[in-house]
Amino acid sequence: MRPDIMMTRDAATGKVQCLACAHHCRLGEGQAGICGVRRVVHGDLQVPWGEVSGLALDPMEKKPLFHFLPEERVLSFGTLGCNFSCAFCQNWHCSQVGKDPLADARMQPCSAERMIELAKNHNVRAIASTYNEPLVSIEWTAYVLTLAKAEGIHGCLVSNGFFSEExxxxxxxxxxxxxxxxxxxxDEGYRSLGGRLAPVLAGIRAMHAAGVWIEVTTLVVPGFNDSDSELRQIADFIAGVSPDIPWHVSAYFSTYKMPAEPERTPPERIAAAVERGRQAGLRFVYTGNDCGGVRQEDTLCPQCGQLLIARRGFLVRQKHLDNGRCPRCQHPLPGVFA
Ligand code: SF4
Ligand code: SF4
Incomplete structure (x- = not known):
């Protein structure tokens, strides 16, 4: 059954309040939310449904999820739009539709039932809402993941984490x-992207507390978040939630509204992020994108140092796990490996 639209209505003003993300936009007739996607038409909140901007079988490592069904493929779908407007968005053709006239990605009809059929035909054990921000299409994402769950297929999310409580x-x-x-x-940094820090921190804590397997990604952007102190604060926060949460530090390259220089994240800032992660006590820090020779993609046993998973980019080259445990010392590797 199609889920209820995530909104309330103010009886006095007739305005609609969207509950899909922490912006909680209040919208009058004809107005779109900050995401540019959800809009009030004839008194109802119109939301994405029954369409995808992309549908593909991706390696799980591409999400990136390194400790969740490694080496398996995940059926990935996205829609259009985002509640943030990051100047460094690497997916802006899709995420900024509705806000930037140059963003020209389009949707194609696709039923949720068809997606489940595809997942089953390809023996895929997980479906991910990804590519753009899943929260702007939360009803559609929830419907697809509900059907998936009924078939024993895992639901995955790749999100900026700007969750509302709803x-x-x-x-x-x-x-x-x-x-x-x-x-x-x-908070200042988040506001420059169109968000706020507190809901993101609360969302990470809440999902982890609820038992969702969480991995965290930070795109290391020169001059934005790459100071030693900010990297340390990020790493300390993650370690405070759990030192077993993998932290992906990804290299930035100049795109969208960012200046041409610097063209990419200097390798030494990626190395600094890796070091801050280690100092914070994080057991799994991984580099992503082209980090100019700084490469940390393998998983070692946190107990004895044995190589458990060797990767090159999205490719798993070796996997040595014994029912999710280190074959040498039997220490359990945090994550989902069944
Ligand atoms: S999803 Fe869009 S309309 Fe809804 S609260 Fe977020 S930004 Fe506003
Ligand atoms: S949150 Fe992600 S998808 Fe949205 S604008 Fe920022 S980088 Fe792009």
């Missing part, structure tokens, strides 16, 4: 694993 209550029971961004550690 969104957390809706999605948490449907999601087995999520990669959530932690883009910086200042």
């Amino acid at each position: 969104a957390l209550a809706c999605l948490t029971p449907l999601v087995s694993a999520a990669n959530l961004d932690l883009k910086c550690f200042s």
